[in-house]
Amino acid sequence: MRRFAKYIPLPILLLCVGCLVSGDVVVVVELDDAHLQTSDDSRTWFVSKDSVSDWSDHFEDINHIVDVGFSMTITNNNQTDNATGDFYISKTLLTGTDNITSEGTKILSGITVPAGTSKHITWQESYTYLSNFSVLKQYVMDGEMYVYAVGIGENLDVDLTKIAVILTVNAKP
Numbered sequence: 001m002r003r004f005a006k007y008i009p010l011p012i013l014l015l016c017v018g019c020l021v022s023g024d025v026v027v028v029v030e031l032d033d034a035h036l037q038t039s040d041d042s043r044t045w046f047v048s049k050d051s052v053s054d055w056s057d058h059f060e061d062i063n064h065i066v067d068v069g070f071s072m073t074i075t076n077n078n079q080t081d082n083a084t085g086d087f088y089i090s091k092t093l094l095t096g097t098d099n100i101t102s103e104g105t106k107i108l109s110g111i112t113v114p115a116g117t118s119k120h121i122t123w124q125e126s127y128t129y130l131s132n133f134s135v136l137k138q139y140v141m142d143g144e145m146y147v148y149a150v151g152i153g154e155n156l157d158v159d160l161t162k163i164a165v166i167l168t169v170n171a172k173p
Helices: 009-022 053-061 097-103 133-142
Strands: 024-031 034-036 042-048 062-076 083-090 105-113 118-121 144-152 158-171
Touching: 024 042, 024 053, 034 042, 034 144, 053 062, 053 158, 062 083, 062 105, 062 133, 083 097, 083 133, 097 144, 105 118, 105 133, 133 144, 144 158
Parallel strands: none
Antiparallel strands: 024 158, 034 158, 042 144, 062 118, 062 158, 083 105, 083 144
8 A cells, every 4th residue: 555655646746737737727606505495495596706716816717617517415304205406597686486497597407305315416416417508607607697496396395505516617827
């Protein structure tokens, strides 16, 4: 094991140099926890470059959006029914679930959490649920958006925690 330990810094160094040379910057936008309790319940977050220093520091130098992903933990507190829900985005503030689902752009869907369990969705797993990627990338390029979580189901009782939007942008080095 000691033989391999001396080679560990080299891959880390190469990764760091690769990011510096390519100009890729990873920005993590953390969202507040939320609780959804009925089928018409939703949670709204305003996401802006102005509130995330890594994003605002590089905003003027962004060439393009390389990647966008999400991570979160969803806990279904209901002991009898599965929980499902979707995430939407918009440029302007939308109120009410009917308005959000008809005028917003759906970006995450198909997430189901069995009764009485939790599900952690990693950044890599978020691609299973991601849609409308080009619209999402454009909103990131514009520097702000509203993000909505909308619960589906009659007996909804869901906690959303550790929610993060992970942006990889290519900026001038």
